[in-house]
Amino acid sequence: MDFNDSAEEAAFRAEARAWLAAHAPAHELPVGAKMPDTEEADRGRAWMRELYAGGWSGLTFPKELGGRGASGIEAVIFAEEEGKYPLPKGPFTSIGTGMALPVIAKHGTAEQKARFIEATLKGDITWCQLFSEPAAGSDLAGLRTKASRADDGSGDWIVNGQKVWSSWAHLTDWGILVVRTDPTVPKHKGLTFFVVDMKTPGIETRPIRQISGASEFNETFLTDVRIPDANRLGAEGEGWACCMTVLMGERLGSGAHRSGIEPLLDYAAATSDGHGGTMLDDRAVRLQFADALADEQGERFFQARLRTMVSRGENPGALAGMVKLAYAGRYQRTNGLALELRGLSGIAPDMDDTATGDVQYDYIYSTVMRIAGGADEVLRNQIAERVLGLPGEMRMDKDVPFEALKG
């Protein structure tokens, strides 16, 4: 057991560090600056171009497809080093690199690869994900957006329906889209996967007013949207396999979040207990923060174990969901606790209190973490079934044609 880098890893880290030191500072986001999302996206594209020019884009992507061909552990090292700079990274570029590229590389034709991969690695094309629907979230295969062939003999597809939670759909160039093309077969079998130009007539994105006050998610309405058959990924009816490729990438990616209890400890230490001490002297507070801190450390070292597996070419599978499950609940619990420390002033802080707003935001945002990228309940099922070997869920819709399902 060794927590330190191997010689090869250390050499890779040094190379990454040197390159980042030379190129990252020019792309740093100004501290505390609120900027229009268009500017944030433009800055994200510029950083992608820089990465591509330096040979750091698509780290684990094969060289022949324009990537670096690095190992999983090298990608982790690069992410650690890159994470030391406040860079414009986010869904507006990571959906492309983390979701669109893997599915295009695995299921796309030679023409599709040539058209999209390099452009995405360079930041010239950005992507959104058109998967979830108002009535299809954890049960994604129950989606209803439908596509049928145009009746003009062109072979084009005409798509109608509604997607939701499509991050940055209003600013991205292309979308990865899964739709129902055959309602006469069971739900997983009637799906087909497309890439769609977001400027196609009939696509309307509307920002969702979220409980945080921000609007980075959208609902996307598709009305008689015409998609050429050349933009179909994989065969008709193979949409579910494409979705799995995408979702595997999402799950591994979502393990990478950090919560940081340390700022909350500082927040407690800066909060008077009314008796000459701070809220960090309070027994109940100490016990709960210590419990969360032990979890946080456990998550970090569990990730280190998973990375060791990845570096050996093993697939952590459902184990990867454990980190996200632990993290999301803890993130909510600790910020909820922090919001109690200042009593009523946690709800309505005085004008000179600049710290409570972050706690409030994190408490609101923690709800997203428990739902997105595999809801707590879905992850628990996966762990129970794939790690512990417990029986799968009863599926009332198995082998039933989609059009015969209630709903």
Next chain:
Amino acid sequence: MNFDLSDEQKMLGEQARALLADLSPFDRLRGLIDSGAEWDEPLWRALAEMGFLGAAIPEDHGGLGLGALDLGVIMEALGGANAAVPFMSSIILGAEAIRLAGSEAQKAAWLPKLASGDAIATFAYAEGPGSAFATGATLDGGQLSGSKLPVADGGIADIAVVLVAGGGFALVELNQPGVTRTRLDSFDQLRPHYRLDFADAAAEAMPGAGKLDRLIDQAAVQAAFEAVGAAEACLHMARDYAMDRQIFGRPLGGFQAIKHKLADIAVATELARSNAYYGGWAAESSPDDLPAAAAAARLSGIKCFEMAARENLQVHGGIGYTFEANCHFYYRRERLLAVHLGNRGFWADRLLNAQPGAQGKAA
């Protein structure tokens, strides 16, 4: 980075599990309880023969000179079997206290015997309710006075390392007129605890000063390994029962109320295991990181075993409340492991105090 046990360590764990599966099945534990036994002496002899007792004792004192992670895989196996042996008392605490704080003569006199299993040590730190690590006992001119209680394995130990006034350790042989041992009713029926009264008992000071923190940090890591092994045993017992038991026309384990509960225990156990690994690594290779690593491992070990011991019995339903089922061994031991070596609050303070910055200054 290579954050996994070595192949040798995995093999060591396999050997320990195989030995325990052979010699310490649940019926054996039931027999020990029924006969009021102090411990499982044949198992102890077998552990000695395999070299497990001396795993981390230096080679020049009759051990194998291995490290904290090697010891950890053995502790994990012992926790999994709920074994009735004084490994924590004699090896993790007693032998290590002597190694850390003993004189060369004390090491030479006792470490080889502890490694071979010919002598048993215990660490006497509590003095009734109150501070976990109490210093009311006194060592004055080679004479030890005061009372220590409860002391694990106090009935079978040949020597005790006693925490005394000033925070130092006294080494005392327990078979002498100045020592009275009284067996207490122990909630964990497989690990008897004693009251030890010292009336001017002959004892030696141990020269190493200020070793308590290091000793209990290392022991906390080992306790985490023990808890992880025990939690995993409970998790697997519950899983196997839930797969087998049919209810409402399907396996009990197919219900989300059961699946989700067991998934949560699996997560807690893996986090604790990860903390234990890191604690073992820190104990061997990065001592400055040990205090925080040990406290985190200790807390997450307590947490996962608490969940697992309770919910294992719950998943079994009524049968879990019978002596013939095996849930109760862990259900009782869990409470012991939750409070020995300092309880949750004690380790919560140590974890927070080990954090950098302003937050470490509180309490």
